[in-house]
Amino acid sequence: MKISCEHCGAVIDTDKDKKCTNCGAPYSSNKEYRDVRDNRKKNTDYDFREREADIRTKELSNQIIEKTLNAQKAFKIFPIIFLIVFIIAIIIIISVMSKF
Numbered sequence: 839m840k841i842s843c844e845h846c847g848a849v850i851d852t853d854k855d856k857k858c859t860n861c862g863a864p865y866s867s868n869k870e871y872r873d874v875r876d877n878r879k880k881n882t883d884y885d886f887r888e889r890e891a892d893i894r895t896k897e898l899s900n901q902i903i904e905k906t907l908n909a910q911k912a913f914k915i916f917p918i919i920f921l922i923v924f925i926i927a928i929i930i931i932i933s934v935m936s937k938f
């Protein structure tokens with residue numbers, strides 16, 4: 839990253855230079871350098887939170903898909919249960935009717 843030297847105003851490339859190439863002043867206490875560094879840290883934190891939120895969203899959507907699939911399975915079982923109850927009801931009705 840590029841910052842300007844607080845002592846002479848020259849541009850320092852922090853990726854290449856350990857100190858100002860013009861006047862030799864160190865930039866570790868440079869306000870601009872610290873601000874950018876802090877911002878980078880904040881951005882990293884933000885990325886991390888975003889990724890975490892992303893994972894949570896995926897987990898939630900997976901849960902919804904799973905619940906939907908389970909509901910579909912239950913919906914497939916439901917007619918069979920209904921049919922069994924219907925047959926039992928008919929048997930009961932027939933047995934009651936046959937007594938008369």
Ligand SMILES: [Zn+2]
Pocket residue numbers: 843844845846847848858859860861862863
């Ligand atoms: Zn300088």
